[in-house]
Amino acid sequence: xxxxxxxxxxxxxxxxxxxxxxxxxxxxxxxxxxxxxxxxxxxxxxxxxxxxxxxxxxxxxxxxxxxxxxxxxxxxxxxxxxxxxxxxxxxxxxxxxxxxxxxxxxxxxxxxx
Amino acid sequence: xxxxxxxxxxxxxxxxxxxxxxxxxxxxxxxxxxxxxxxxxxxxxxxxxxxxxxxxxxxxxxxxxxxxxxxxxxxxxxxxxxxxxxxxxxxxxxxxxxxxxxxxxxxxxxxxxxx
Numbered sequence: 123x124x125x126x127x128x129x130x131x132x133x134x135x136x137x138x139x140x141x142x143x144x145x146x147x148x149x150x151x152x153x154x155x156x157x158x159x160x161x162x163x164x165x166x167x168x169x170x171x172x173x174x175x176x177x178x179x180x181x182x183x184x185x186x187x188x189x190x191x192x193x194x195x196x197x198x199x200x201x202x203x204x205x206x207x208x209x210x211x212x213x214x215x216x217x218x219x220x221x222x223x224x225x226x227x228x229x230x231x232x233x234x235x
Numbered sequence: 236x237x238x239x240x241x242x243x244x245x246x247x248x249x250x251x252x253x254x255x256x257x258x259x260x261x262x263x264x265x266x267x268x269x270x271x272x273x274x275x276x277x278x279x280x281x282x283x284x285x286x287x288x289x290x291x292x293x294x295x296x297x298x299x300x301x302x303x304x305x306x307x308x309x310x311x312x313x314x315x316x317x318x319x320x321x322x323x324x325x326x327x328x329x330x331x332x333x334x335x336x337x338x339x340x341x342x343x344x345x346x347x348x349x350x
Contacts (some may be wrong), residue, residue, distance in 0.1 A: 154336050165239075165325060166278075170336035175335075179264065211278070213339075220329040220336040221266030221285060227277040 124149040126214055128226035135202055136234050142230045143197040150193045154190035154220065156210040157186050157197050160228070165212065169199070174217055202233045237261050241326050241342035242304045248316040256311040256345050258326030265341070266329045269311040271295065272324040272344075278325065284309055316349045323347070 125148045135141055147153070154173050158166040170179045171194065172188040179186050185198040195212060211229045213223040250321045268283040270293075280293030280302040290301050298320060300312040309328075314321060323346050329339040334349065 128239060149334060151242070156338060158341075165343040166327075166339075166341040168340065171336070173337040174336045211260075215277075215336065218331060219266070219285070220339055221268045221283040221327070222280060223268070223270075223278075223327070224280075225278040227275075 124153075124224050126212060126224050126226040127195060128192070128210075128212060128229050130229060131227065132230045132232075134232040137202060137204060139199070139202050139233075140200050141202055141231075143199070143210050143231070145195040145197070145213075145226055147193045147214050147224075149206065150190045153190070153214040153216060155170075155186075155188050155195050156213050156223070157184075157195075158213065160209045160211060163211075169210075174188075199231075202231075204235050205234050207231055208235050239326055239328050239340050239342040241319075241324075241345050244343065245346050246348070248347065250316060250318060250349060252316050254313050255318065256313070256324055256326075258309045258311065258342060258345070259307050260326075260340070261327040262264075262328060262340065263306060263318060264328035264330040265306065266331075267297070267303065268293070268339075269301065270311070270325045270327065272325060273322050281311065281324075304322075304332065308316070313347075318349045319340045321347060321349045341342045 170186040183200040269281040284303040326342045
């Protein structure tokens, strides 16, 4: 059974710091991986999707990598800002079925001004 | 663009009542799913659909029914509400392009309380 773990559960950093969020999964078979952001009381917003054949994706200050051999993904946030404060969730899905996501429990990030 | 629309946003039910949570998407996505989010449990898949007329169970399907008669709509029915179904419910949609799977789009959620 696929299990997804995110460490740490919570993180507090000063503004401007570069930071890394971690996601690990137990089944390294052919999966896609997505990173989401969730603000309090809101829905999930997709940040980056790494398809199984890819190793990383970049969007602005965000960079996500995928290492299937070790069952790990990292989300790198450069030059963090208070507006980055949110909960970040990673989720995996089998190729051809993005309707069936398996989520980690998330990392709650606070960026202090 | 409306994206994924969920109604209602908030609902209070009495134990034993039934209701339907609505989900509609206007992006012509073939995949649609329902998740529930609970403190300490994260998001868990209830039911999903890979196209009109095709549904399947997820991790926590008991107490819920779904059907998908159109591409746009994927309602979630609570047959007889129980306090254990108090949760925040999210609907999501996605599709498979020629380049591969796409990102999932989520609705804003329905916060359900069963008393």
